[in-house]
Structure formats: structure tokens, C-alpha cells
Amino acid sequence: MDNVNKLLELKQKLSEEIKKENSDNNIIITLSNEIAKLDNNEVRFSVDAGIINRLGKELVGRHETAVSELVKNSYDADATEVNLIFENAWSSGGILIIEDNGHGMDKEQLVKGFMRLSSSDKIHNPISNKYKRQRAGKKGIGRFATQRLGDKLTIITQTENSQEALKVVINWDEFRTDKDLLTISSRIEFIPKEKEEGTTLVIEELREGWSDAMIKRVYRYTSELLQPFPLSKKKKKENKSSDDPGFKSNYFRKDEDELIPIIDEEKAIFQHALVEIEGYVLDDGQGCWALKSDKLNFSQEVYAIGNNEKDKEDSSTPFTLIKGVHFKAYYFVYDPSLFAPGTFTFIRDLGYEKGGLKLYRNGFRVLPYGEQGDDWLGLDKSNNRNIILAQHPNRNFFGFVELEDESGDFEETSSREGLIENEYLKELVNFVYRSLTSAVMKVSELRGRKVTASQKGFTKREEDPSEKVDRGLEQIQDFFESEDYSNEKDSNHSSNYEKKERAKQIFEELKQARDEEKQKTQSLIDENNMLRILAGLGLVIGEFVHEVQRFLPGFDADIRFLKNAVKDYKEIYERTELLETNVKSFTAYTSYFDKAISRNVHRELEPIELRDVVRSFETVIKNDLKRTGTQFIPPVFDGYDLFTVPMHPSEWASILFNLYTNSKKAIKRAKSDGEIFIKCGRDENIVFLEFSDNGDGITKENEENIFNAFYTTSTVANHTVDDATALTGTGLGLKIVKDIIEFYNGEIYVATPYEDYKTTIRIEIPKN
Numbered sequence: 001m002d003n004v005n006k007l008l009e010l011k012q013k014l015s016e017e018i019k020k021e022n023s024d025n026n027i028i029i030t031l032s033n034e035i036a037k038l039d040n041n042e043v044r045f046s047v048d049a050g051i052i053n054r055l056g057k058e059l060v061g062r063h064e065t066a067v068s069e070l071v072k073n074s075y076d077a078d079a080t081e082v083n084l085i086f087e088n089a090w091s092s093g094g095i096l097i098i099e100d101n102g103h104g105m106d107k108e109q110l111v112k113g114f115m116r117l118s119s120s121d122k123i124h125n126p127i128s129n130k131y132k133r134q135r136a137g138k139k140g141i142g143r144f145a146t147q148r149l150g151d152k153l154t155i156i157t158q159t160e161n162s163q164e165a166l167k168v169v170i171n172w173d174e175f176r177t178d179k180d181l182l183t184i185s186s187r188i189e190f191i192p193k194e195k196e197e198g199t200t201l202v203i204e205e206l207r208e209g210w211s212d213a214m215i216k217r218v219y220r221y222t223s224e225l226l227q228p229f230p231l232s233k234k235k236k237k238e239n240k241s242s243d244d245p246g247f248k249s250n251y252f253r254k255d256e257d258e259l260i261p262i263i264d265e266e267k268a269i270f271q272h273a274l275v276e277i278e279g280y281v282l283d284d285g286q287g288c289w290a291l292k293s294d295k296l297n298f299s300q301e302v303y304a305i306g307n308n309e310k311d312k313e314d315s316s317t318p319f320t321l322i323k324g325v326h327f328k329a330y331y332f333v334y335d336p337s338l339f340a341p342g343t344f345t346f347i348r349d350l351g352y353e354k355g356g357l358k359l360y361r362n363g364f365r366v367l368p369y370g371e372q373g374d375d376w377l378g379l380d381k382s383n384n385r386n387i388i389l390a391q392h393p394n395r396n397f398f399g400f401v402e403l404e405d406e407s408g409d410f411e412e413t414s415s416r417e418g419l420i421e422n423e424y425l426k427e428l429v430n431f432v433y434r435s436l437t438s439a440v441m442k443v444s445e446l447r448g449r450k451v452t453a454s455q456k457g458f459t460k461r462e463e464d465p466s467e468k469v470d471r472g473l474e475q476i477q478d479f480f481e482s483e484d485y486s487n488e489k490d491s492n493h494s495s496n497y498e499k500k501e502r503a504k505q506i507f508e509e510l511k512q513a514r515d516e517e518k519q520k521t522q523s524l525i526d527e528n529n530m531l532r533i534l535a536g537l538g539l540v541i542g543e544f545v546h547e548v549q550r551f552l553p554g555f556d557a558d559i560r561f562l563k564n565a566v567k568d569y570k571e572i573y574e575r576t577e578l579l580e581t582n583v584k585s586f587t588a589y590t591s592y593f594d595k596a597i598s599r600n601v602h603r604e605l606e607p608i609e610l611r612d613v614v615r616s617f618e619t620v621i622k623n624d625l626k627r628t629g630t631q632f633i634p635p636v637f638d639g640y641d642l643f644t645v646p647m648h649p650s651e652w653a654s655i656l657f658n659l660y661t662n663s664k665k666a667i668k669r670a671k672s673d674g675e676i677f678i679k680c681g682r683d684e685n686i687v688f689l690e691f692s693d694n695g696d697g698i699t700k701e702n703e704e705n706i707f708n709a710f711y712t713t714s715t716v717a718n719h720t721v722d723d724a725t726a727l728t729g730t731g732l733g734l735k736i737v738k739d740i741i742e743f744y745n746g747e748i749y750v751a752t753p754y755e756d757y758k759t760t761i762r763i764e765i766p767k768n
Helices: 003-019 025-037 051-059 063-076 107-114 142-149 212-221 233-238 344-354 379-385 423-446 465-480 483-490 494-565 570-599 610-628 649-670 723-727 733-743
Strands: 081-087 095-100 150-158 165-171 188-191 198-206 248-255 258-263 275-281 287-293 298-305 326-331 356-361 364-366 397-403 631-637 675-683 686-693 747-751 759-766
Touching: 003 025, 063 081, 063 095, 063 142, 063 212, 081 212, 107 150, 107 165, 142 150, 142 198, 212 248, 212 258, 212 344, 212 747, 275 423, 287 423, 298 423, 326 423, 379 423, 397 423, 494 570, 570 610, 610 631, 610 649, 610 675, 610 686, 649 686, 649 733, 649 759, 733 747, 733 759
Parallel strands: 081 248, 356 397, 631 675
Antiparallel strands: 081 095, 095 198, 150 165, 150 198, 165 188, 248 258, 275 287, 275 326, 287 298, 326 397, 356 364, 675 686, 686 759, 747 759
């Protein structure tokens, strides 16, 4: 059939379908597309349905990033809270439910927004309607994030003004290659509303499993959205709908009908603060600040502060321009001993990225105050002067300053970036800065630390704190073993007896805690001793490698002589060639480590290109791989200029060889045909390296344990090994690697392995 007759036939079918009372829109779209293809004068772009699969996997590289994009969509929808519920999600095939209380979508918004590729909504509306938030989502990739996560998506959404909720089910498997995108439809159902307003996403048949560590990373990726500091009680009472009440994300696992919290914002961050500081300027101009701390056993006390620049002790001079100002801050001292295990690195890193006091004016955030690198209160500058010895840079605080400015005394600059430097702003900065520094000096005093550089007569306590604890416990134990306590126990004074029994119970708990602390301290001592031994061993290895280098030219010359002498004897010649191969492997190892050790003489750091270290590493292990029958799959590099922040080159030798030796052991235990694969790339502000093998894998419960000191799966007790091999099984290798990575504010963790592999270790380093 020629094109003319085919065109007429298609138009006839289209006309007949349109005239039907209940026409099928899918047929209409299909016929229209076929007609358009036969147009001899015009050409048009068409879209293959497989683009959805490519967009989901290529635009959203990691499933943690995918979920964080969906959380950001809830933030953009003016939600104050979003709940993420993981059901049967330890392994693939589970369900993820994301429900928020945002403004939801009506039918038009669903069709023209969510269901439209490359929607222009965030271009035309960069600020949210209700709370005037700067939109956080990335160009509408959230919908593709759901395809990245699971096979099936159910959307249930309702607006405040709607009578019913909308429900749409999308089966991503229908979006197959060689199928036209416009011909695939999803039915809209109208169902009773689940809540006043908001959206629920149900993602089924999850493609990958979710560990708690992965979920906690989602929380970290969205931490810049969190506004955990409620505005003042006065503002809450006014209940202005335009005031942003903040945004909170909650993470749960569903066990039958019970929701078990995975991470809690208060527990994750703010309960670990050393103190809470709050300040006000009252209606009469009197400034005051308050301090409370459970960790320092200090109940809240209020202190007056005055507006007298010349006399800091004068607390009576009023603040005349900033009445009604309120601030609140959580203060952290980044000392590991002040944090619960496993929280120090996360909170410290969050402080470096998000620390500082943000400024709200009439309920709205004023930028750039409180952003990274902004020192509007002069805290960084003051800390660097070292007059006040207590740590007080911006990164040690999380908080806000709130001011009411109905008369417009705090004027914004013409660019709307910050406020004009006038007397009002100057008085505000003076009040907050002096209150905070007074508070941190009080904290130093409570901790028995020197407060200022000029402080005289300060002597540190000579007695070690742990000794004081032990002495106190001994005295309490003496009392409980004394005759006085025994007589009280035998008496009829039941009230006093019950109190003392409770005191004895508390004492037993303290004693147990002290024993646990001693064990932990001993573990640290053992670790330090082992590290000292390894450091000494490193020096010996350095000397050994240096000496070996002197003999290598002689080895080469002797092998050449032997090959020439036995060239007529096939079997001997082949053995000589094998010897040559082994010596070359030995030479490559020696040269590699000699270079790494030599670089330790130079202390300067430099950006490291991941291509260079991987290719150098590949060259060195090539002969060893042949010997063990392990295949090194060609590495994959996504993108160019994969430079890390400045690091020491020898550190990558330690990292890669540790991962390599662990992989060799795992492959040997699995008795498999070994394969090792490395992938490097860039993801937002980091570069990453993923090291995969097909060994015996790592169990879920051990994914975080492997980075602990002395944890090992290859102990001397379990394996017949020589002394050198035993040394590599001390359980310190990955601990040292983790310390290196975290020193540069990076991360290392067990990621979801690639297909055909059992283990993938992912390393993330801030990019240069």
C-alpha cells in the first residue's frame, strides 16, 4: 500500500474513533502518531518509552540520592513533615511508603506537572506558594527517582479544596524500548480522601535492599532542608499561615503493624549538644541569656547582659533598637568523649557543612546569614584571635536568630542578599555575639577549663577524672558494705530503706558503666599499641625495600645470562621465563612500595586523580592476578578530572592494597573464579571509588562491624597461616582505611553490590 492510500485509511480510522461516544484516547494518539509519520513536508521528534528507564537509572545514580529527591519534593510542596516507611526492605522486593502533609496535587497539577517530562513549573515558580521556600528539587527528577527505586508506583494525592483523592498506579515495566511513550497510559481513580491534604507514594518491588546505614545517609543528604529550631512561642500563638514552621523527616521500619524509628532528628543531633543557649531582648530593652545542660548537670539559669560597649560588666544599659529579638542555639564541643558511639563523625561533619546561626526576619529566612563560610556574627574571627579559649566558631553551633521588624528598620540590600549595615544590625550582632561568647565561657568554667588567655592563677586538676570516679565508687561501696547500711536494712523504716535500695541499684549501674568504660579504654590502648607496632614495621619495610632495590639489577642480569645459556633446553628455558615473570612481579611490587614510602618524606598534600591511582595499582597487581587466577575486569571511569581534595599519594596505596588483600581472602574462601572490578566517578560534590569482588560476601549484620578495630574474618585461630599472613588479619586494615577517609571528611561503607558480585565497598571523597 502506498503512503497516500495508507494516509487515507488512517484518517478514516481516526475519524471513526473520534465519533464514538466512548472513544479510546490511546487509539486516537496511536493513529495521530502514525499519520504524523507519513507527513512528507514536516518532521517531528518522537519519544521511545525506554527513555523512562534510562532517565531513572542515569539521572539518579544511587538509590539514596533517589529517596532524598523525593524528600525534597515534599519540602517543595510546603510539607512540614514527611514519613518514610520501609516494609520488608532489608533485601530487594520490599515496599517504601513516602507520605507528606504538603499541598498535594489536583488533576491539572498531576497531569501537567508530575506526568509531564521536563516540566517548567520550578522554572516559573522557584519559590513555594505557602511558606515561600526556595525550591530544593532538581529539575523534576523526583518522578524518575521512583523508577530507579522500584518496579511499581502508586500515587495518592489530595488538596485542601478537593472533595476526593486522586490515585494513579504506574507500572514501570510497561515503559519498554521500541514502544512509543505517548501510547502508554495510567488510569486516574477518584477515591475517598485519606487526609486533609498531602501526597503518598507507595513504591513496590524495591530493586535493592536497604540497610539502616543507607537510610541514615538519606537523612544526611537532606539535612540542609531541616529547620529544627521552632520559632518563638509568641509567633506560634499568632499562627500566621505564611510563617514557615519548619520541616521534619521521619524514618521507620514496619514490623507487622508496628513502626520502629530508624533515626530521630532530636536523638540524631540535638540531644548530643553539650548545652542549649537561649537569649531574649525584653520589651524594656533588657538583654538576657540562659544556659542549661544535662551533660554538665547544670539546670537553667538566666543572666543579664547590657548594651555598654565600654563596660561589659554593666548589665543595666538597655538595647534600644532590637526589642523582641530572640535567639536559640545548640552548642557542641567536638570531643569524641562527649558523644555517644557512632555519632561524633556525623555531627561534626554536619557542623562543618551546616553549622552557624540562621537569621529569620518576620518569620522568613534571610540569606546568606548562617550559610557555610558566612561569619556575620564574627564567631570565626573571634575564635581565631584565641582571646576566648573555648571553642566557638560557627561550626560549633546550630541555631537561629529571630527578629520582628514590622517597621522595616532592618533594610534588605538592593540585591536582596543580606541586610544593610546600619545601627539596628550592629546592635543585633553585638547582643547575639556577646551572649554566645559569655555562654561558652560559662561552659568552660563548668568544665574546669581555662576561660581566657589572660586568666591568672588557673591550675588544672592534677587528679585524673577516671581516678576521681573510681575513688567515688569505692567510697559508695564502702558505705553499702558498712554496718550502718546493714542496720538500716534490718530496721522497720521502710521508706528510708527503699530509698537506699534504689541508691544501691543506681550504684550498681554506675559500677557496671565504669567497667564497660575500662574495657573500652583498654581496647583503645590495644589499638594504639598495635598501631605503634605497625608504624615501626613500616620503617623496617622501608629499609627492606630500599636494600632490595640494590639487588634487582643483578637479578635481571643473571636471568638474561641463564636464558641465553639454556635456550636449547626447552623445559629449563620455560622455567627460567617463569622465574623472570616472578621477578618482574616482585620488582613491580618493590617499585610501587618504594615510591609510596619515599613520598612519605614529603608532607605536602595534592589533589589525586582516581584514574592515576587505579591504573598504577592495576599495573602492580597484574602478575599477582595471573598467579592466583583472578580476573581484573577493566575499570570504569564515569567522567573526567576525578580529582579528590588534596591528599597524600601514599594513602591510596594503603587503601587499594587493603581492599585488594581482603578481596583475595574472600575469593579464596568462596573457592570461586575470582573477579575484581573498580568503578570511579563523580556524584554532586564528591568523587567516588567502588571496589567489588565475587568472594563470599559480607552479612548484613557485619556491614558496619568490618570497620571496627580488631574485627576480622581471618583470625589465626580459624586459619592455618604463617606469621606474615596473620599480621594482615589483625582487623585494623579497614579501620585504618576508614580513619584516612574520614580525615578528609569522606565516607566508606558497604554498598549494594553490582550484579554478579558479592561485595562492593564504596569510598566517597570531597572533590577538588
